[in-house]
Amino acid sequence: MNKVEMISHAIEEDIRQCRWLPGNKLPGQLNLMARFGASRTCLREAITGLEAKGLITSRHGSGCYVNNLFEAQFAGPMLGVERDSVALQLSVMEMRLVLDGEAVQNACERATDDQLAAIDYEYKLMAQRRGNALQRAKADLKFHMLIAESSHSLIVVSMSQLFYAQFFNAIYGSLYSVAGRDLTLSGEVSLAINAQHHAIYEALMVRDGEAAKAAAQAHIRYSMSVLEGRA
Amino acid sequence: MNKVEMISHAIEEDIRQCRWLPGNKLPGQLNLMARFGASRTCLREAITGLEAKGLITSRHGSGCYVNNLFEAQFAGPMLGVERDSVALQLSVMEMRLVLDGEAVQNACERATDDQLAAIDYEYKLMAQRRGNALQRAKADLKFHMLIAESSHSLIVVSMSQLFYAQFFNAIYGSLYSVAGRDLTLSGEVSLAINAQHHAIYEALMVRDGEAAKAAAQAHIRYSMSVLEGRA
DNA sequence: GGGTTAAAGTGATCTGACCAAAATCTGGGT
DNA sequence: ACCCAGATTTTGGTCAGATCACTTTAACCC
Numbered sequence: 001m002n003k004v005e006m007i008s009h010a011i012e013e014d015i016r017q018c019r020w021l022p023g024n025k026l027p028g029q030l031n032l033m034a035r036f037g038a039s040r041t042c043l044r045e046a047i048t049g050l051e052a053k054g055l056i057t058s059r060h061g062s063g064c065y066v067n068n069l070f071e072a073q074f075a076g077p078m079l080g081v082e083r084d085s086v087a088l089q090l091s092v093m094e095m096r097l098v099l100d101g102e103a104v105q106n107a108c109e110r111a112t113d114d115q116l117a118a119i120d121y122e123y124k125l126m127a128q129r130r131g132n133a134l135q136r137a138k139a140d141l142k143f144h145m146l147i148a149e150s151s152h153s154l155i156v157v158s159m160s161q162l163f164y165a166q167f168f169n170a171i172y173g174s175l176y177s178v179a180g181r182d183l184t185l186s187g188e189v190s191l192a193i194n195a196q197h198h199a200i201y202e203a204l205m206v207r208d209g210e211a212a213k214a215a216a217q218a219h220i221r222y223s224m225s226v227l228e229g230r231a
Numbered sequence: 232m233n234k235v236e237m238i239s240h241a242i243e244e245d246i247r248q249c250r251w252l253p254g255n256k257l258p259g260q261l262n263l264m265a266r267f268g269a270s271r272t273c274l275r276e277a278i279t280g281l282e283a284k285g286l287i288t289s290r291h292g293s294g295c296y297v298n299n300l301f302e303a304q305f306a307g308p309m310l311g312v313e314r315d316s317v318a319l320q321l322s323v324m325e326m327r328l329v330l331d332g333e334a335v336q337n338a339c340e341r342a343t344d345d346q347l348a349a350i351d352y353e354y355k356l357m358a359q360r361r362g363n364a365l366q367r368a369k370a371d372l373k374f375h376m377l378i379a380e381s382s383h384s385l386i387v388v389s390m391s392q393l394f395y396a397q398f399f400n401a402i403y404g405s406l407y408s409v410a411g412r413d414l415t416l417s418g419e420v421s422l423a424i425n426a427q428h429h430a431i432y433e434a435l436m437v438r439d440g441e442a443a444k445a446a447a448q449a450h451i452r453y454s455m456s457v458l459e460g461r462a
Numbered sequence: 463g464g465g466t467t468a469a470a471g472t473g474a475t476c477t478g479a480c481c482a483a484a485a486t487c488t489g490g491g492t
Numbered sequence: 493a494c495c496c497a498g499a500t501t502t503t504g505g506t507c508a509g510a511t512c513a514c515t516t517t518a519a520c521c522c
Contacts, residue, residue: 002504004505028471028473029472030471030472038506040507040508041508042506042507044474047473058473058474059472059514059515060513061474061513061514061515062471062516063472063473064473233474233475259502269476269477270478271477271478271479272475275504275505290502291483291502291503292484292501292502292504293484293485293502293503294503
């Protein structure tokens with residue numbers, strides 16, 4: 001096998017294994033040249049190929065960045081769906097049921113110890129946080145994104161990134177606030193959500209994929225029930 | 232514009248203008264390096280790109296060769312058509328009506344003086360040839376191919392190459408022989424065909440596109456009438 | 463702070479060289 | 493006329509480095 005092909009495959013594998021996440025910068029060319037013991041010519045050819053494949057984007061003077069697999073699909077405006085309707089919110093939750101379930105299950109199998117530690121840290125931070133609605137929503141988002149990243153699946157990470165960015169309002173808007181006004185959750189709902197997060201957390205820490213998946217899906221089903229109750 | 236892109240475009244343009252015909256070898260890399268004043272690395276990158284585009288094929292140790300645009304389409308077996316049926320022969324002639332008409336008209340407009348001289352030479356050779364059926368068929372083929380090549384259209388040349396190779400029998404088999412036996416043409420048919428070739432030749436030499444196209448199509452229509460008379 | 467500019471960092475392009483691998487040519491032998 | 497081995501040609505792959513163009517950063521001044 002070629003040196004160029006070897007480099008291409010190695011980098012592609014690293015990307016698919018989420019060693020570098022979509023949006024992140026790859027190591028510089030000098031760094032990669034050293035890592036692969038290759039000349040600039042070979043490296044450039046490999047990078048050109050990966051760029052042609054759509055896996056990365058190279059920005060002159062800045063660096064090489066991992067592409068999000070589905071960015072193009074999320075680029076255009078959404079047709080036929082009202083932006084913040086309850087129908088959209090329920091659709092989004094339906095999707096999360098699959099996506100987050102997959103993410104957390106894969107995370108149990110493939111997360112590194114470092115990643116579990118990061119999730120552990122983030123969970124504890126989130127559990128004791130007493131900020132406003134936006135801050136709590138962002139902490140929740142971070143928790144879920146860390147789990148997605150730990151799944152080591154480029155597809156799951158790409159989807160999660162775009163999904164949470166695109167539907168942040170649909171996901172958190174109606175749970176943490178109503179009609180633009182900033183509200184704290186009712187004690188009951190807040191306690192339930194905390195308990196659900198804890199269940200996910202516990203299952204993750206012992207790498208119990210089935211339990212974690214069930215907990216994540218229970219968490220989302222609960223959110224759906226809250227939404228439906230308000231509809 | 233890049234040097235690489237410049238070289239790519241230049242070579243592609245040369246190919247599309249039929250400066251090098253499908254199947255022909257491009258000048259060697261050293262030659263091209265001199266022509267474009269570029270390094271081998273650049274040239275190689277341009278060649279790699281053109282190969283990825285499917286325009287050329289590079290063979291290690293041998294050279295770069297222009298691809299035939301439609302080779303892939305002619306690769307598989309023909310389905311649903313009997314190999315040497317009269318129906319096929321008539322279909323082929325129907326196709327030639329378009330293809331050769333286009334070829335000869337373009338040739339009138341775009342042939343170089345050298346190419347006209349080559350056609351002139353070949354025509355005179357063919358006109359006085361008194362060989363067997365196969366030899367006369369080959370001379371006829373050469374005459375038509377020279378015209379196609381003079382059209383300076385990569386599409387016409389690609390089609391003609393594959394078409395005449397694939398359907399040589401369908402085109403010449405029944406005109407120059409019957410049921411495998413080697414026959415000379417009847418005096419009447421032979422005289423008619425010679426007259427038709429002469430009409431094409433005359434129109435070409437004065438670059439009269441309309442007349443040449445009409446003559447070519449009349450030639451093919453006559454062949455079709457002979458075929459139908461025998462059916 | 464805010465904006466401007468200079469410097470450092472990084473990718474883009476191009477070069478000339480070297481050796482390897484495959485094909486082609488050449489000459490000798492049968 | 494045919495075949496074979498070796499020499500030559502031609503493309504494939506790789507390298508180190510020079511130079512240019514663009515971004516980012518940081519220092520600076522206001």
